[in-house]
Amino acid sequence: MTTDSQIPPLKKEGIKRPRRRPNDELLREVIQSRAGIVAAVAQALGVAPRTVRGWRERSPRVRQMFDEAVSDTIDLAESRLLQGIKKGNVACIIFYLKCKAGWRERSEVEVTVPKAQEIQEGIEQAKRIIASAEGAGLINNLLAIAAGREPGVPLQ
Secondary structure (H helix, E strand, O other): OOOHHHOOOOHHHOOOOOOOOOOHHHHHHHHHHOOOOHHHHHHHHOOOHHHHHHHHHHOHHHHHHHHHHHHHHHHHHHHHHHHHHHOOOHHHHHHHHHHHOOOOOOOOOOOOOOOHHHHHHHHHHHHHHHHOHHHHHHHHHHHHHHOOOOOOOOOO
């Protein structure tokens, strides 16, 4: 495995970007050591992430290197998850059950909605009240209260 001291430093440290892709052995080790994360691989090699993505898109071998690194990282994460489950870590247990056993958290809310006919009748009744003289007085009182005046006092 390649150590950080064997990986070329970043461009900002004074090293020019490589003109070509590194050899497969070095590239594989960098990809593995960076868990197949494009930005981390690019930083380690002193190139832009789009350069690494270009290598991956153009080369089936490089694509396979990334796929293997990601697969290895997933295997590591799963093994750590199982270790947590064996130790009785409740968060690990719940996560596993949600992912593998279809567990879902549900909030049940009961909503009661009046029948459409009752709603329509209420709307019609409100329209009649508003249209009546009594309704006009109620509206004026509400407007007065909203404006901070005493209800029933005429405007000046």
